[in-house]
Amino acid sequence: MALYFGNTSDSLVADALAGFARAHADLVAHDVEQGFVRALHTSPARRVGLVSGGGSGHEPLHTGFVGLGMLDAACPGRVFASPHNRQVFTASRAVAREDGVLHLVKNYTGDRINFGIAAERLVHEGIACSRVLIDDDLASESEEIAAGRRGTGATVLVEKVLGAAADTGLGLRDLTDLGTDLVSRCRSLAVASAAHTAPTTGLPAFELPFDRMEYGVGIHGERADHTVPRRPVRELVGEMAGALERSLGLGKGASVILLVNGLGSLTRLELYGVLEDAARVLDARGITTERVLVGDLVTALDMRGFSLSLMVSDAETVKLFDAPARTAAWPR
Amino acid sequence: MYVDGMFTDGWMRRFAASVSATETELTALDQAAGDGDFGTNLTAGLDATLRFLGDPPTGPSDPAAPLRAAATAFLDEVGGTSGPLFGLLFHELAVAAADAGAELTVSALAAGAGGGLSAIRRVGEAAPGDKTLVDALAPACGALRSCDRKGDPRVALARAALASWEGVRNTAGLRARRGRASYVGERASGVPDPGAVGIALLFSSSAESVTSLAPHLAEPTAVAR
Numbered sequence: 277m278a279l280y281f282g283n284t285s286d287s288l289v290a291d292a293l294a295g296f297a298r299a300h301a302d303l304v305a306h307d308v309e310q311g312f313v314r315a316l317h318t319s320p321a322r323r324v325g326l327v328s329g330g331g332s333g334h335e336p337l338h339t340g341f342v343g344l345g346m347l348d349a350a351c352p353g354r355v356f357a358s359p360h361n362r363q364v365f366t367a368s369r370a371v372a373r374e375d376g377v378l379h380l381v382k383n384y385t386g387d388r389i390n391f392g393i394a395a396e397r398l399v400h401e402g403i404a405c406s407r408v409l410i411d412d413d414l415a416s417e418s419e420e421i422a423a424g425r426r427g428t429g430a431t432v433l434v435e436k437v438l439g440a441a442a443d444t445g446l447g448l449r450d451l452t453d454l455g456t457d458l459v460s461r462c463r464s465l466a467v468a469s470a471a472h473t474a475p476t477t478g479l480p481a482f483e484l485p486f487d488r489m490e491y492g493v494g495i496h497g498e499r500a501d502h503t504v505p506r507r508p509v510r511e512l513v514g515e516m517a518g519a520l521e522r523s524l525g526l527g528k529g530a531s532v533i534l535l536v537n538g539l540g541s542l543t544r545l546e547l548y549g550v551l552e553d554a555a556r557v558l559d560a561r562g563i564t565t566e567r568v569l570v571g572d573l574v575t576a577l578d579m580r581g582f583s584l585s586l587m588v589s590d591a592e593t594v595k596l597f598d599a600p601a602r603t604a605a606w607p608r
Numbered sequence: 609m610y611v612d613g614m615f616t617d618g619w620m621r622r623f624a625a626s627v628s629a630t631e632t633e634l635t636a637l638d639q640a641a642g643d644g645d646f647g648t649n650l651t652a653g654l655d656a657t658l659r660f661l662g663d664p665p666t667g668p669s670d671p672a673a674p675l676r677a678a679a680t681a682f683l684d685e686v687g688g689t690s691g692p693l694f695g696l697l698f699h700e701l702a703v704a705a706a707d708a709g710a711e712l713t714v715s716a717l718a719a720g721a722g723g724g725l726s727a728i729r730r731v732g733e734a735a736p737g738d739k740t741l742v743d744a745l746a747p748a749c750g751a752l753r754s755c756d757r758k759g760d761p762r763v764a765l766a767r768a769a770l771a772s773w774e775g776v777r778n779t780a781g782l783r784a785r786r787g788r789a790s791y792v793g794e795r796a797s798g799v800p801d802p803g804a805v806g807i808a809l810l811f812s813s814s815a816e817s818v819t820s821l822a823p824h825l826a827e828p829t830a831v832a833r
Contacts, residue, residue, distance in 0.1 A: 392731030
């Protein structure tokens with residue numbers, strides 16, 4: 277047993293949000309009653325407010341990406357539970373601009389429904405609202421799963437590029453189209469050698485023998501659909517990159533932005549090692565890695581694993597990716 | 609007799625009473641297929657609705673007010689997903705009732721329920737046959753649409769109730785494609801969808817609310833109106 281440090285499971289998210297706001301008081305304002313944070317400094321050129329959110333336990337997502345050049349507001353739900361529609365509604369109303377508000381939603385049923393209800397309420401108030409649904413996780417792509425691919429690591433790439441695009445003054449329609457196009461150019465895959473710790477019991481969410489690993493885990497500690505023998509990183513990353521390339525239809529000469537994302541308890545030592553292997557694999561296949569992002573950005577509490585994400589890029593995407601951003605957790 | 613604010617006030621109170629009387633069964637249904645919190649969520653929404661309705665009851669002039677109270681209660685006070693979906697339905701009913709003015713009409717009920725169905729389908733992306741509350745709400749909307757637009761709203765609501773219970777019966781034979789029940793597959797076969805039962809209780813309560821108005825009818829002023 278190794279319980280998390282906190283007061284009660286109910287207060288953990290609220291306490292952390294208050295602490296986050298205190299730590300980054302130069303960047304965000306905290307709405308204590310409704311439970312969201314909003315950016316203090318934003319580009320005056322922006323015409324659409326960008327709002328994201330989802331269950332807690334994925335820190336620094338999404339609050340860490342609120343600020344200049346990225347999100348206008350983020351609404352954390354309880355651990356692994358979607359935010360309440362009221363949180364999303366009030367946050368959206370607070371940051372809506374002349375051309376309305378855009379919701380960046382990871383594809384999970386609860387998030388879709390709660391953001392959807394908030395959108396209905398916004399439209400009733402005369403605030404234009406649109407949605408970009410992020411569904412990058414290759415492991416959940418199956419005829420059997422009607423809900424579709426989950427939204428995982430690529431979320432942070434989409435938030436960054438769309439944030440920079442919003443700062444160029446794009447309208448709601450154009451931003452939605454761009455976001456939808458960006459999502460279609462992203463795929464992710466995640467592996468884990470150990471489960472996260474369940475907050476309520478202090479026990480691993482699932483057991484895994486020493487010589488096995490989960491191939492295709494989700495960010496809520498969902499097990500993969502298969503367990504594979506442990507293998508060297510180069511071999512593992514080769515398989516993962518191959519699957520991502522096939523899904524994106526990448527060939528020689530393609531350009532990508534690569535994200536190597538820790539799921540909560542991997543060391544930097546390991547993450548940079550994974551990065552090097554992944555980049556070499558892509559090089560060997562004639563795919564240009566235009567930019568690399570590395571770190572614990574979209575976590576699954578303390579899961580021992582990592583995800584690889586690719587975003588197919590062109591000069592415009594890279595320019596937006598490179599645009600300066602000032603948030604608590606944007607690492608560049 | 610007018611179908612006014614006293615009617616909608618009584619309707620919401622009746623709905624609260626019938627959910628309260630059925631909470632155990634609703635929870636059992638949801639435990640068979642979902643996560644077991646549906647009865648609790650519905651009750652939480654209705655407790656908040658009763659707080660917002662206030663005492664004394666809403667007067668006759670504003671039939672939209674009790675529906676608005678329910679909309680706010682379900683949208684703002686209830687967690688989960690099915691609670692706020694009920695909130696969308698109440699919101700659309702309230703908007704349509706406000707458009708209709710001091711007396712509720714069949715047209716307003718049909719427009720409100722239809723608007724609620726559309727909103728719920730947009731948000732939840734469920735179609736009829738997915739074994740959700742849509743399977744009770746869609747037939748209720750159909751019944752309201754097919755009634756005489758200038759006829760008695762209470763008759764229309766009774767027809768909607770019958771149609772929604774028929775919809776509930778049909779959900780027992782369906783395999784869930786949306787919501788939590790979709791993950792248990794065949795294990796939920798034979799079990800009606802609790803959300804659909806909630807919708808049927810809502811429309812049934814409207815019919816019962818007519819009876820609850822009987823004391824008002826005995827008052828000379830009410831009869832004289």
